[in-house]
Amino acid sequence: MRLSPFSWFIIGLSTxxxxxxxxxxxxxxxxxxxxxxxxxxxxxxxxxxxxxTIYQLQGHKALIEVVTARANANLDDMGNxxxxxxxxxxxxxxxxxxxxxxxPTTEQAVDESSLQFIDPxxxxxxxxxxxxxxxxxxxxxxxxxxxxxxGQHLWxxxxxxxxxxxxxxVGGVWVFTRALRQRLGYISATAERIRRGHLDERIPQSRRxxxxxxxxxxxxxxxxxxxKLMEHARTTSSAIAHDLRHPISRLRNELEVLVGETQEPSxxxxxxxxxxxxxxxxxIFQAVLRLGRLEAGAYALQLEEAELTELVVxxxxxxxxxxxxxxxxxxxxxxxxxxxxxxDLVFQAVANLLENALSYGAGDILVQVEGRGVIIRDHGExxxxxxxxxxxxxxxRLDESRSSAGSGxxxxxxxxxxxxxxxxxxxxxxHPGLCATLDFTPVVRPKLVTGASRPKPEA
Amino acid sequence: xxxxxVEDQTDTAEFVLKALREAGHIADHAKDGREGLFLATTETYxxxxxxxxxxxxxxxxxLRTLRASSIHTPVxxxxxxxxxxxxxxxxxxxxxxxxxKPFSTIELLARLDAVTRxxxxxxxxxxxxxxLADLELNRLSRSVKRAGVxxxxxxxxxQLLEYLLRHAGQVVTRTMLLEAVWDYHFDPGTNVIDVHISxxxxxxxxxxxxxLLHTVRGAGYRLGDPQA
Numbered sequence: 001m002r003l004s005p006f007s008w009f010i011i012g013l014s015t016x017x018x019x020x021x022x023x024x025x026x027x028x029x030x031x032x033x034x035x036x037x038x039x040x041x042x043x044x045x046x047x048x049x050x051x052x053t054i055y056q057l058q059g060h061k062a063l064i065e066v067v068t069a070r071a072n073a074n075l076d077d078m079g080n081x082x083x084x085x086x087x088x089x090x091x092x093x094x095x096x097x098x099x100x101x102x103x104p105t106t107e108q109a110v111d112e113s114s115l116q117f118i119d120p121x122x123x124x125x126x127x128x129x130x131x132x133x134x135x136x137x138x139x140x141x142x143x144x145x146x147x148x149x150x151g152q153h154l155w156x157x158x159x160x161x162x163x164x165x166x167x168x169x170v171g172g173v174w175v176f177t178r179a180l181r182q183r184l185g186y187i188s189a190t191a192e193r194i195r196r197g198h199l200d201e202r203i204p205q206s207r208r209x210x211x212x213x214x215x216x217x218x219x220x221x222x223x224x225x226x227x228k229l230m231e232h233a234r235t236t237s238s239a240i241a242h243d244l245r246h247p248i249s250r251l252r253n254e255l256e257v258l259v260g261e262t263q264e265p266s267x268x269x270x271x272x273x274x275x276x277x278x279x280x281x282x283x284i285f286q287a288v289l290r291l292g293r294l295e296a297g298a299y300a301l302q303l304e305e306a307e308l309t310e311l312v313v314x315x316x317x318x319x320x321x322x323x324x325x326x327x328x329x330x331x332x333x334x335x336x337x338x339x340x341x342x343x344d345l346v347f348q349a350v351a352n353l354l355e356n357a358l359s360y361g362a363g364d365i366l367v368q369v370e371g372r373g374v375i376i377r378d379h380g381e382x383x384x385x386x387x388x389x390x391x392x393x394x395x396x397r398l399d400e401s402r403s404s405a406g407s408g409x410x411x412x413x414x415x416x417x418x419x420x421x422x423x424x425x426x427x428x429x430x431h432p433g434l435c436a437t438l439d440f441t442p443v444v445r446p447k448l449v450t451g452a453s454r455p456k457p458e459a
Numbered sequence: 460x461x462x463x464x465v466e467d468q469t470d471t472a473e474f475v476l477k478a479l480r481e482a483g484h485i486a487d488h489a490k491d492g493r494e495g496l497f498l499a500t501t502e503t504y505x506x507x508x509x510x511x512x513x514x515x516x517x518x519x520x521x522l523r524t525l526r527a528s529s530i531h532t533p534v535x536x537x538x539x540x541x542x543x544x545x546x547x548x549x550x551x552x553x554x555x556x557x558x559x560k561p562f563s564t565i566e567l568l569a570r571l572d573a574v575t576r577x578x579x580x581x582x583x584x585x586x587x588x589x590x591l592a593d594l595e596l597n598r599l600s601r602s603v604k605r606a607g608v609x610x611x612x613x614x615x616x617x618q619l620l621e622y623l624l625r626h627a628g629q630v631v632t633r634t635m636l637l638e639a640v641w642d643y644h645f646d647p648g649t650n651v652i653d654v655h656i657s658x659x660x661x662x663x664x665x666x667x668x669x670x671l672l673h674t675v676r677g678a679g680y681r682l683g684d685p686q687a
Contacts, residue, residue, distance in 0.1 A: 249561025253474045256564055259677065260481065272677045275563075282561060286646060314641055317615050321654040348645040355648050410648060 006180070007173040014169035018162055025158055029151060037127055040143050041114055044129040048112075048141050055133060064088060064097045067139070071099035083144045085119075085126055091136035100140065104128075115140070124149075183212055187219065199227045231296075237394075238292035241285040248285075252278045287409040291394060294416035301342040301420060308337045308346075308440075309369045315350040316367060322358055323365065330354070334369025339440050341421060346438075349417045349425075350374060352410040353436050361434060373423065373440040379433040388427045414438070460505040460575060462486045465495030465521065466537065467513055471560070475508065478564035484571075492516025499525055504532050505575050508567070511538040511549065519552045526553040533574035535567070565630065565678040572629040589624040592684050594663060594671055596624055605663050615640060616659045623672070623682040632679035656680055 055063040071086040087098035095102065104117040104126070111132040119126050128142030190203045202223060203216045255275045262268045293299040316330050323330050353376045357365045363379025383391055390396050392415050397408040415425040418438055426437040462484050466472040472488055479486040487502070489495035492513035499507055499521065507525075511518040522534055533555040549557045555574040558567060589596040593606045601617060603610045612620065618640045623631060633652045638644060656672070664670040673681045 245561060250470065250474075252561065252563065256677075257474075257477070275677055283646060283648075311643075314643065318637075318641055318647075318651055318655075321658055322649070322651060325654060344644045347641075347643040351645055351647060355651075359649075 007177050010169055010173050010176070014165055018165055021161075022158075025154070029154065033151065037116075037145070040127045040145065041129060044127070044141050044143065045112075048129055048131045048139065051139065051141065052131065060134075060137075063133075063139075067097040071097065085128065085140070085142035085144060087138075087140040087142075089138050089140075093138075096137070098140070100142075103138070103140070115142070116145075119144070180212075187216065194223065199223075199230055234292055234295060237288055241288040241292075245282065245285050245289075248278060248281060252282070284409065287413060288394075291409060291413050291416050294413070294420050297420070299420060301345065303340050303342055305338050306341050306343045306346070308339050308341070308374065309334045310336075311343055311347055312350055312367060312369050312374055315347055315354060318351065319354045319358060326358065328358070328362075328364055330365045330367060332367045332369075334367075337369055337371075339373075341440070342417075345417045345420070349414045349438060350376070352414050353438075356410055356436075357434070363433065371441075372437065374438040375435065376438075377430050377433055377435040382429045382432055382434045383427060385429055388429070391427070392425070460484045460571070461503070462571070463489065463495070463498055463502070463504045463507045465489045465492065465499070465507065465513065465518070466510045467491055468510070468539075471510075471537075475564065475567065478568065482564075482568050492518065492521055496521045496524060499532070500528065500530065506533045506535065506571050508535050508537060508571070509554070511536055519549065522549075522552045522554055533571075535570055535574060537562070563678075565675075566632050566634065569630045569632045569635060569679065573626055573631070573635060589621065589627075591624055591627045591671060591682060593668075594624075596621060603663070605665070606668060610662050612659070612662060615655060616662065619655060619659055620663065620682075623680065627682050628684075630675050630678050630681050635679070 051063060051066065054066055067086050067088050070084065085098075085100050087100040087103065088096045089103055090096055093103050100119075101121065104119075105115065110130065113130050115126075115128040115130060117126055117128070118124070122144075125145040126142045127145050128140050131139040131141070133139055187203050190201050193201045202220045205213060205216050205220070252275060255271050255278065259268055259271050259275070262271060290299070312334065313332060316332055320330055354365070354367075357376060357378040357380075361378030361380030361382075365379075366375075366377045368375040368377075392411050394412040395408040411425070411427075414436075418425045418440075421440060423438065423440040426439060428435045428437070462479055464472060464475055464479070464486055466475065466488070467490055472490075476486050476488055487498060487504075489498050493515045495509070495513065496516055509518045509521060513521075518536060522536070525532065525534070534553070535556045535558055536549045536554045537558050537560055538549065539560045556570045558570060587598045589598065595604045596617075597603075598621070603612050603617065603620060619636060622636060622639045633650060636652050636656075637647065656674075660670075660672045664672055671682055671684070673683060675681050
C-alpha cells in the first residue's frame with residue numbers, strides 16, 4: 001500500500017527513537033562493562049595481595065595448598081566451574097595448582113599485569129591478574145566475567161524490543177492509515193457523486209472532534225454554498241425564461257394579427273419570418289423551463305411500462321426521411337425490452353440524440369436497444385474526450401461561432417431526462433463518431449416477459 | 460361555431476376572443492371558474508376553451524363536473540403551467556385536447572376544428588373509404604389511389620394521409636400531425652414533419668394533376684379540393 005505522509009512520519013520517528021535507544025544502550029553497556037572490569041580487577045588485586053602474603057609468610061607449599069583449596073571450592077554443586085579461576089605454574093609453564101588447564105597466552109607475563117581472555121573450554125570471558133613469584137613461578141587469579149552473558153541477554157532483549165517497536169509502529173501505521181483512508185474515502189466518494197451531479201450529497205460527519213471532522217464541516221458548508229449558487233443560477237435562467245415568455249408570446253400574437261391584416265405579400269413574408277424567429281426563441285425558453293424543472297426534480301414523471309424497442313423504432317421512423325435526404329441510413333437492431341419509463345420524455349431523449357447525430361455527426365447511424373437501454377452511434381467526427389463533460393452543460397456548443405442551429409440544450413435535456421429516471425447518459429468517442437448510451441439499468445425494471453415479444457403494431 | 464372561453468387573464472382572453480371572432484366564430488367569455496361552469500352547463504356550445512388555473516373553480520374541476528353531468532361538449536384545455544407533464548391529468552379528466560401557453564391562435568383554431576370534427580368535405584360516420592376529389596383511401600385494404608392509380612405509401616405516410624383526409628379542408632398543424640401519427644408529446648428541434656409531408660406530396664400530387672396537399676404558411680398543412 002502507498003504510505004501517507006503521516007505514516008512516513010511515524011516510521012521515521014520510530015526509526016529515530018530506535019537509533020537513540022541503541023546509542024544509549026551501547027554507551028551505557030560500555031560504561032557498565034568498564035566499571036565492572038575495574039571492580040573485578042580491584043577485587044583480584046586484593047586477592048593476589050592476600051595470596052602473596054600467604055606465600056611470604058607460610059611459603060611455597062602453603063600457597064599451593066591454598067590455591068588448590070580455593071580452586072576446588074570454586075567448583076559448584078553441579079561440578080561446573082564457577083566464577084573464580086586460579087592457575088599456578090612453574091617457570092616452564094607446568095601447572096602446579098588451580099582450575100585452569102593451561103596458561104592462556106603466549107605473551108611474556110609481566111608482574112601485576114591484567115589479562116582478558118576467552119576460556120576455550122567454556123567460551124567464557126575471563127578477567128585475570130598475573131602475579132610473578134620467586135623462581136619464575138606465575139600465579140594467575142581470575143574471574144569469569146558473568147556480565148558478558150548478561151550483555152548477551154541484554155542484546156537479545158534489545159533485539160526483541162526493536163522488533164516490538166517496529167511491529168507496533170508498522171501496525172499502528174496500518175491501522176491509522178486504514179482509518180484515515182476510510183475517512184478520506186468518504187470525502188472522495190462524496191466528491192465523486194457531487195461531480196456526477198448529485199449536488200445535494202454531503203460528506204457524512206461523525207461526533208469525533210479532530211482536524212478531519214473540522215475539515216469535513218468546512219467542506220460541507222462550502223458545498224451548501226455551491227449548491228445554493230447553482231440553484232440560484234438555475235432558478236434565474238428558469239425565471240428569465242418564464243417571465244420573458246409572456247411579453248414574447250404577446251409580441252407573437254400581435255405579429256399573427258398583423259399577418260392577417262397585411263395584404264402586401266412581401267411584408268407578409270417578412271412578418272412570417274419574424275414569427276418563426278419568435279417561435280424558435282419560445283422553443284428555447286420551453287426547453288430551459290423543462291430542463292430547470294427536470295433538474296429541480298419538479299417534473300412529475302408519468303411512469304408506465306413501455307416497450308423501448310417500439311419507442312425507438314417510432315423515433316427512427318420520424319427521422320428516417322431526413323437521413324435518406326442526406327444520403328445516410330439509420331440501422332436498427334435490438335430485442336424487445338420493457339421498462340418503466342415516461343414514454344414522452346424518453347422519446348424526446350431518443351429524438352434529441354437522433355437529431356444530434358443527423359445535425360452534427362456524419363455517416364450511417366447505428367441504433368441498438370440492448371440490456372442496459374439504447375445506444376446511438378454515428379460515424380462523424382465525434383467529440384474529443386476532453387469536451388465530453390463540457391458538452392453536457394446547458395448552452396455549451398462545440399461550434400464556437402454558435403452559428404449552427406440549436407440551443408445547446410439538447411444533450412443537457414437528454415441527461416436530465418435520464419437522471420430523472422435514475423439512469424445515465426454516457427457519451428464516448430467511438431473512433432470514429434459519437435456513441436451515446438442511454439443507460440436505464442438503475443431504473444426499477446418491471447417484471448420482464450422473457451422471450452414473449454409483444455407483436456409490434458404495424459406502423 | 461359557438462364557443463365558450465373560460466379564461467381569467469384579460470390580455471390572453473382578448474387576444475383569443477379577437478382571433479375566434481375573426482375566424483367567424485361566436486364566442487362567449489367567462490372570467491372565472493364559477494361563471495364558466497354556469498355558462499357551460501346552461502348554454503349549448505360546439506366547444507369549450509378552458510384555462511387550467513382559474514379563480515374560484517379550477518379548470519379541471521369544471522371539466523370533471525361537466526363530464527359527470529353527461530355534458531360531452533369537446534373541451535380544449537389551456538395550461539399556463541408551461542409544461543406538458545400535467546397533460547395526462549388533463550386528458551384523464553376528460554379533455555379532448557390540451558394546449559400549452561403560449562400558443563398561436565392558428566394552433567388553437569386548428570385544434571378546435573379537429574375536436575369538433577367539423578370537416579366540410581366529409582360526412583360524419585366515416586366509412587371505410589375516405590375520398591377527396593380523385594384521391595381515395597381504403598381503410599380496410601390500406602390502399603391509396605390517385606386518379607385511379609394505386610400509390611405505394613410508407614406506413615407513416617399512410618397514417619399522415621389518413622389523418623389529413625379525416626380533417627380534409629381544415630388546417631392541420633405540424634404538432635397535431637406529430638401527436639396524431641406518432642402519439643408522443645415532445646418538442647422536435649427541427650421541422651421534421653415537413654420532410655414526411657414532402658415525400659407524401661410527391662406521391663399523391665404527381666405532376667400534371669391539380670395539387671391537393673397545400674402548405675399553409677405559418678400554420679401547417681391543409682388537404683383540400685383544388686376547386687374549393
